[in-house]
Amino acid sequence: MRRWHQMAKEPFAPITRRGFLGALAIGGVGVGLGGFGGTIVDVVSYRNRGRKALHPIYGNSDTPEWLRDVTTGELKPNPQWILRHTTDQQCHSNCGLRVKIDRKTGRVQRIIGNPYHPNTLIDYTSMSVPFIRTAAHPGTVCARGNAGIESAYDPYRVLSPLKRKGPRGSGKWQPISWEQLIREVVDGGKIFADTGDPASESFEVTGFGGLYAKRNELMNPAAPELGHRTNGFVLQCGRTVGARKEFVVRFGQAFGSVNVDDHVNVCELSHHVATDQVFPGKHMTQPDVTDAKFIIYWGTQPGDANFPMQTHGKYAAHARAKPDGLKYVVVDPHLSRGGVIGDRASWVAIKPSTDGALALGMIRWIIENRRYDAAYLSHPTRKAAEAAGELSHTDATHLIIVDEKHPKYGRFLTSEAAGLGGFKGDSAADRVVIDPAGRPARAGAADTARMEYAGEVNGIRVKTAFARIRESAEMHSLDEYSSICGVSKERMIELAREFTSYGRQAVSTMYRGVVKHPNGYYNGVAVLLLNLLVGNMNWTGGLTAGGGSWSYKKGLYDNVDVPEAKGVAYGVMITRQGVRYEDTSEYQALVKAGKNPYPAKRPWWPFSFAMYTEVLPSGLQKYPYGIDILMWNMATPFYSVPGQGNPEIIKMMKDPRNVPLIIASDIVVGDTSMYADYIVPDGSFLERWNVDGTLPTVLTKGTYMRWPVVELTHKTPDG
């Protein structure tokens, strides 16, 4: 204080920069000691109060994983710890982990990133680099990945098989032995007699044994397509991934049930279907983030829920920080914390579920202003595109039958139907295009073709796919699109102009926010079509399907099928997926009886798969049949499926007459497993085996192993 007082009285004198910094430093130290001196005294004396801290400065924090030799400077592993690599499953990003385990107790102390894994570092470590040299360069994990320790050591972990003691959902449990569990669920009978639940004490349950004995009986003789009675066993899986998934499918096959399926439709099915329609054979695409110049994120944001989550956020931050690096726009009704950071990112607040309107408005403007890559779109086949130096091709030039009376209305015209001959059974090359001279030609015979055509070929009215898309986009004016989606016309045009200003290094990518609506599939298709207009697929900085992975299903052993059980499991799944209602015995019987077959009791889903949300309502309505035994694995439908945690459904599920036997496999008594009759203890991701692959944001081909890096964290008294 004295010093400031003196300075205030003295006249200002010229000050050099060095002198100024020196004064600041001295002032800083003075203020620091004055402000925190007491704290330091407290810290020193606290160390001697109560239980003594292990170290005067580091307190009780762990010793590091590595020790440095003070004379040579060399690193060596700290023998106190074991370091093991595995793969995370706190989310589906599959990041590689380096798990620090106490050698004495076997307990996990810390989780960091495995630097050899591409998710955890942009410049990840080559497998040829020795382990010891990675000491100073670990990879990253996100906060949720770190919290894997809490999952493994959750104080409420289920330690042994549990059986309800009281009605379903009463929250009362009794531990039972594995022998009792297996005996009761296999033999069935009055297995709830000891629960004290008046509603089920004398209830007769068909166990696995009783149901298996009916493996040759039809579920419904009037509808043989429904398969055998063993389809009454339903295994509803959540994130039951590689290796475990094949195991449960094999179990279903061997038992004779087709009803072993996972969770995709509650998560992102319309995303997969839309992607597959635009990029056949692909369920997911992502931007090549680090080299892209411009990305539009629809219904997702870098650093938020996406795959792989921390990796995508890291890549975007890296790309954004480069001089002349990535610019991106987030199109989402909701601006979250991880989304828009810095002046190279911006947010377009769109009305929920109207992404398709904005995308079609952009498509309209791009086509009207000829901002698309016409040269790329003019190649009708992959062969022609590759000969021109392209990496992919589209069907923009292919002719579609537009005569509504034609039996193949809406399908591509084939060279056979066009009377051109040369039909070779190749679905793309056998289509028809209009060559540059204006003549119909087999697609496989043309290097380039016209993108715009409407007329007749061999008496059949046709248009090019490109013309059909243009017409769809022209169904509304930009003002109309603007009023639908709530984004101004000016912003729409600005987005379209910018998107078409970076050549192949601009990407339109989407995730759940776009597709989780009744019109989600259409939103998704419109958003993805933008990529075709700039021809960015597989280019550096463009759209990518990622590096992929190696199949663990092929090799010496058949890990997928049970050859002896072939044909035992067949029939319509309880979710009615992959089947047309019009092909069922039920529909045909109604028509034959002169009755109106519509509507069906519940919808049929000819194009969908993994219809998780349909399992419980179908079982409760017994349509097309009921459930005898329900198993949940990593599944929480009451929590994760909108509407299924409502009191009405829970009340029905609590009644054993609706679903006689429910077994959950879970690591804790969860919000859905709490309604089971039995809970089987599951392992956390640090304790189980899985195989997984890289996700599309990562361009490296990779297959990962998840393995038990620690023993089951909880043990029963007998071990």
Ligand code: SF4
């Ligand atoms: S992003 Fe990676 S580290 Fe984070 S929870 Fe998901 S898998 Fe784990």
